[in-house]
Amino acid sequence: MSEIATLRAPQLPARLHQWLDGGWIRSTDLALAALLAENGGETDEVVLALATLVSYTVGAGHIRLPLDTLMQTPAMLWPEPPATDGHTPTPVEWLGALTLDTLRAHLTDARSVESVTADDAAVARDGTTPLVLQGNTLYLRRYWANERLIQTALASRLAESLPAPSGLTDRLDGLFPRTGREPDWQRIACALATRSRFTLITGGPGTGKTRTVLRLLGLLQAERMDTHPEAPLRIRLAAPTGKAAARLGESISGEVDALPLPAAVRDAIPRSVSTLHRLLGPRPGSRRFRHDRDNPLHADLVVVDEASMIDQELTARLLDALRPETRLVLLGDKDQLASVEAGAVLGELCAGIEQPHYTAGTVAWVKANSGDDIAAWQAGGSALQQQIVRLRDSRRFGVDSGIGALAEAVRRGDSAYAEALLDSDAADIQRLKLTGGDDAGIATAACQGYQAYLTELQARRPVRDDREATEEWARTVLAAFSRFQVLTTVRHGPLGVTGLNARIAATLQQNGLIDRASGWFEGRPVMITRNDYELGLMNGDIGICLMTRLPGEQTPRLRVVFEWPDGPIRLVLPSRLDAIESVFAMTVHKSQGSEFDHVLVVLPEGGPGRTRPELLYTAVTRARKGAVIAHPQAH
Ligand SMILES: Nc1ncnc2c1ncn2[C@@H]1O[C@H](COP(=O)(O)OP(=O)(O)OP(=O)(O)O)[C@@H](O)[C@H]1O
Numbered sequence: 001m002s003e004i005a006t007l008r009a010p011q012l013p014a015r016l017h018q019w020l021d022g023g024w025i026r027s028t029d030l031a032l033a034a035l036l037a038e039n040g041g042e043t044d045e046v047v048l049a050l051a052t053l054v055s056y057t058v059g060a061g062h063i064r065l066p067l068d069t070l071m072q073t074p075a076m077l078w079p080e081p082p083a084t085d086g087h088t089p090t091p092v093e094w095l096g097a098l099t100l101d102t103l104r105a106h107l108t109d110a111r112s113v114e115s116v117t118a119d120d121a122a123v124a125r126d127g128t129t130p131l132v133l134q135g136n137t138l139y140l141r142r143y144w145a146n147e148r149l150i151q152t153a154l155a156s157r158l159a160e161s162l163p164a165p166s167g168l169t170d171r172l173d174g175l176f177p178r179t180g181r182e183p184d185w186q187r188i189a190c191a192l193a194t195r196s197r198f199t200l201i202t203g204g205p206g207t208g209k210t211r212t213v214l215r216l217l218g219l220l221q222a223e224r225m226d227t228h229p230e231a232p233l234r235i236r237l238a239a240p241t242g243k244a245a246a247r248l249g250e251s252i253s254g255e256v257d258a259l260p261l262p263a264a265v266r267d268a269i270p271r272s273v274s275t276l277h278r279l280l281g282p283r284p285g286s287r288r289f290r291h292d293r294d295n296p297l298h299a300d301l302v303v304v305d306e307a308s309m310i311d312q313e314l315t316a317r318l319l320d321a322l323r324p325e326t327r328l329v330l331l332g333d334k335d336q337l338a339s340v341e342a343g344a345v346l347g348e349l350c351a352g353i354e355q356p357h358y359t360a361g362t363v364a365w366v367k368a369n370s371g372d373d374i375a376a377w378q379a380g381g382s383a384l385q386q387q388i389v390r391l392r393d394s395r396r397f398g399v400d401s402g403i404g405a406l407a408e409a410v411r412r413g414d415s416a417y418a419e420a421l422l423d424s425d426a427a428d429i430q431r432l433k434l435t436g437g438d439d440a441g442i443a444t445a446a447c448q449g450y451q452a453y454l455t456e457l458q459a460r461r462p463v464r465d466d467r468e469a470t471e472e473w474a475r476t477v478l479a480a481f482s483r484f485q486v487l488t489t490v491r492h493g494p495l496g497v498t499g500l501n502a503r504i505a506a507t508l509q510q511n512g513l514i515d516r517a518s519g520w521f522e523g524r525p526v527m528i529t530r531n532d533y534e535l536g537l538m539n540g541d542i543g544i545c546l547m548t549r550l551p552g553e554q555t556p557r558l559r560v561v562f563e564w565p566d567g568p569i570r571l572v573l574p575s576r577l578d579a580i581e582s583v584f585a586m587t588v589h590k591s592q593g594s595e596f597d598h599v600l601v602v603l604p605e606g607g608p609g610r611t612r613p614e615l616l617y618t619a620v621t622r623a624r625k626g627a628v629i630a631h632p633q634a635h
Pocket residue numbers: 186203204205206207208209210211212251395396
């Protein structure tokens with residue numbers, strides 16, 4: 001048992017200690033119950049037990065515990081249940097002996113629980129109990145309050161329809177010329193976004209989310225400058241990570257000059273993209289940001305890319321920081337993994353959009369303003385669903401692309417077809433079967449992949465102690481490194497991040513590509529694992545350790561080079577970096593928002609049928625040109 005639990009929970013029911021010992025809950029879950037008992041005077045054993053379970057649920061990435069579903073399937077909380085000794089009672093058995101009514105009776109009487117209905121936001125907002133029961137759903141207050149904030153903010157944004165911009169159809173014709181393919185979902189997304197203060201555009205890689213939003217910015221800015229040339233729209237662009245921000249910035253800068261719009265309008269479209277944290281203004285050591293409802297962002301339009309990576313807390317902080325009249329456009333791929341922290345917000349917002357979900361009103365509006373016929377998508381739908389558009393056609397993957405076909409099969413949950421594709425002769429996907437847990441095949445393939453940047457590193461080393469040449473060298477090596485990446489679905493074990501990092505480094509050293517395989521060495525690629533506001537480095541940023549000599553230095557020194565989203569190179573002494581790890585291999589989670597020419601995807605659990613679809617989908621779609629899927633042979 002963990003020390004924290006032993007120290008803080010002497011008066012908790014023995015059952016909870018047994019659950020902790022058995023691996024059914026975590027020590028933080030027990031600590032919450034201890035807090036309720038000690039500071040909150042909670043004495044009800046059922047409530048204390050449910051508190052540990054709702055806290056455990058948050059740890060698994062969910063923001064709420066639906067008690068009715070839990071009572072139907074108590075095992076749902078533990079997809080991989082811990083081993084049992086056969087006589088210590090498990091929480092599944094404990095739940096099995098209770099009824100929903102009993103749980104509700106305990107909760108509604110408890111001093112640490114506030115019961116609310118979906119409508120009484122005002123009462124509940126002032127509440128202080130750690131737990132909230134809404135209907136049959138139990139929450140930790142913080143997540144309930146965030147959920148309520150998100151729902152209320154979106155509902156008020158969606159309540160009002162904005163007038164269509166003047167000459168909307170002509171403006172759309174200029175930006176989305178007809179190609180004969182109808183409906184043109186990009187054009188429809190742009191059109192619908194003009195009528196609301198909230199729009200969500202989802203779609204897989206290369207389906208044109210960036211292209212669409214860029215045209216939306218152009219359309220709205222052009223209309224504004226027709227009437228207020230002296231006061232263009234204030235537009236802010238953001239993404240959850242530095243890498244994703246850099247990618248969006250590159251895409252926008254690359255395409256904005258080609259927009260068929262006057263130069264003054266193009267110039268009034270920002271090219272720089274900040275991280276979401278920077279946009280909101282971090283306050284070190286606090287979950288709060290400088291911008292909130294009392295100090296909202298000065299923006300008329302905010303676009304946030306890679307929205308699948310945004311957790312519930314950050315979504316709530318973003319909405320809280322927007323003035324009611326600011327338009328918000330979210331871009332993302334709903335089929336990708338949810339954020340690591342609790343709350344799959346994008347996925348939840350997009351629920352039901354695979355089926356027809358546009359009302360007759362929306363269908364008629366689209367016909368009148370965009371000219372597209374989406375009657376086939378007509379059905380009843382929520383106000384939110386009217387402002388969601390899924391882009392469907394990927395330009396990244398052509399019809400004969402194995403990566404595209406594999407991603408689509410995985411997205412549909414068709415693992416048999418995904419398996420068949422891996423055995424087909426598609427040029428851009430390959431299967432690497434590992435025998436007997438042997439990871440030598442992976443190490444060899446990884447070495448081949450990483451050889452290119454290590455060769456560049458040697459070949460391009462500057463001959464002089466010249467800062468500009470050093471920065472150019474750093475840029476080249478970072479670019480070469482970013483073309484290939486090993487991804488894995490787990491952290492631990494020989495095929496997890498730590499095992500693979502060690503194994504790949506050792507093999508690179510054996511092959512003479514690096515000098516050492518541990519500690520700091522030239523060529524070591526590292527990832528920042530915690531935001532460092534002082535250094536300006538964000539969680540997920542990648543740097544490479546190089547032996548550098550700057551002007552005035554007698555001897556070369558190891559420095560880690562990073563490229564900032566807007567271009568400059570940072571050179572940082574390794575001693576200044578404390579939250580880093582080697583990144584010869586990274587988790588699929590960490591790879592979100594990045595793309596590589598080639599990826600080697602390691603699936604320790606087995607092939608496509610044994611891997612969570614959103615994990616495999618995210619991994620495969622990181623590759624632009626080629627993906628190798630490595631997994632142990634099925635037994
Ligand atoms: N309708 C179109 N006509 C011509 N080119 C297009 C069209 N749609 C997209 N493209 C091109 O396809 C490429 C991918 O588009 P875009 O970057 O907008 O997609 P995305 O959905 O934002 O992709 P990702 O999620 O990978 O960033 C770009 O080069 C874009 O110009």
